[in-house]
Amino acid sequence: MKTMNIESNLLKSLGESLEAVPNAYLGEISLETGMGAGLRPDAILEAVVAGHEIAFLVETRGDVYPRDAREIVWQLKRSLRELESSNRRYVPMILARSISEGAQEFLQEEQVAYHDLSGSLFVSVGETFVLIERPKPKRAKRRAMNVFKGTRAQVLHALFDRPGEWVSGLELAENAAVSPATVSETLKDLERRDWLDVEGEGPAKRRRLVQPDVLLDAWRDAILAAPPSKRTRYYVPRMKPEDLARKIERNNHHDDVDLEFTGQFAAQTYAPFLSSVSDLTVRTFGKSAQNRLISTLGAREVSEGANLVVIEGKPNKVRRRMYDTNERFLASPLQIYLDLLEDHGRSKEMAEHLRSQKLVWK
Numbered sequence: 001m002k003t004m005n006i007e008s009n010l011l012k013s014l015g016e017s018l019e020a021v022p023n024a025y026l027g028e029i030s031l032e033t034g035m036g037a038g039l040r041p042d043a044i045l046e047a048v049v050a051g052h053e054i055a056f057l058v059e060t061r062g063d064v065y066p067r068d069a070r071e072i073v074w075q076l077k078r079s080l081r082e083l084e085s086s087n088r089r090y091v092p093m094i095l096a097r098s099i100s101e102g103a104q105e106f107l108q109e110e111q112v113a114y115h116d117l118s119g120s121l122f123v124s125v126g127e128t129f130v131l132i133e134r135p136k137p138k139r140a141k142r143r144a145m146n147v148f149k150g151t152r153a154q155v156l157h158a159l160f161d162r163p164g165e166w167v168s169g170l171e172l173a174e175n176a177a178v179s180p181a182t183v184s185e186t187l188k189d190l191e192r193r194d195w196l197d198v199e200g201e202g203p204a205k206r207r208r209l210v211q212p213d214v215l216l217d218a219w220r221d222a223i224l225a226a227p228p229s230k231r232t233r234y235y236v237p238r239m240k241p242e243d244l245a246r247k248i249e250r251n252n253h254h255d256d257v258d259l260e261f262t263g264q265f266a267a268q269t270y271a272p273f274l275s276s277v278s279d280l281t282v283r284t285f286g287k288s289a290q291n292r293l294i295s296t297l298g299a300r301e302v303s304e305g306a307n308l309v310v311i312e313g314k315p316n317k318v319r320r321r322m323y324d325t326n327e328r329f330l331a332s333p334l335q336i337y338l339d340l341l342e343d344h345g346r347s348k349e350m351a352e353h354l355r356s357q358k359l360v361w362k
Contacts, residue, residue, distance in 0.1 A: 010095045017121040023051040056093040064096040065192035069103040148222045151178045155186040166206040228342040233306035234299035241280040258289040262331040262339045271357035286315040333358035
């Protein structure tokens, strides 16, 4: 197998999953020696499942996404053709550290067995059908969430700016203000999940975001599964959110504004939903911007009763706001949607309303 560590963990986990199936157990492990080196599987696993003897033709992997699953299935089916003359019942199988939901759906359609370290198991051959679904391990969830954080998230924002358009890596690097290496790593991850179309090779290679809703669903789920980002709450005497917004606008006449309005107040501008909001949420880009904001408003930090909420973001050259100059302080609908998911009260309802009105793609 690929590594001894993955081998022992996967085999132990597979054995435990099979124990939950009536008349099932794992038997001998062997390597197929009569096949061409290019077609040789990682292992042949003898097993009994629901009383039926089965030989699993196994490929092992780390993390498997839809594109990986298609490539592995193609390889396994080539291997199966080499074994057609055998009297043994061979069943193609993928053993992996984790298998994404999209990959699992594809493997079920292709009738290819699978098992991962969560304990999930699928086997379908003849009258034998086994499906055990388990939640992903926390470590696998953390890996899946990396694409939605930091500079890689900036690449996603740039893609959402141009859904359905063919763009190059260099264009995305410029639009996202990140390095080409970051863009390359992010796009490879998205390709594996089947969220991008790809054309061309090398410097001429271009991608197109083809499943924005699916990508946004995954981003939402990652945010809801993670601890909320830090927000500092302040109180400014005798000022409503509208008053705070106007004062901030008056004190930021320059074009390179280093803050933006988000949360419920900003969402109300794009897609009204609540009768009123109780605070203004502001994202500042850098500590100095936050200090200037607090000083300008004379705000004091509080634990309750806040009418100003500050999210401290990292300095960022890219501001994704509406082109209307009257709305130059508003974050993009996408950023507001993501921020609302981490907020309290009816913010999550408001997030879905905003999405239904402003984040819709053909």
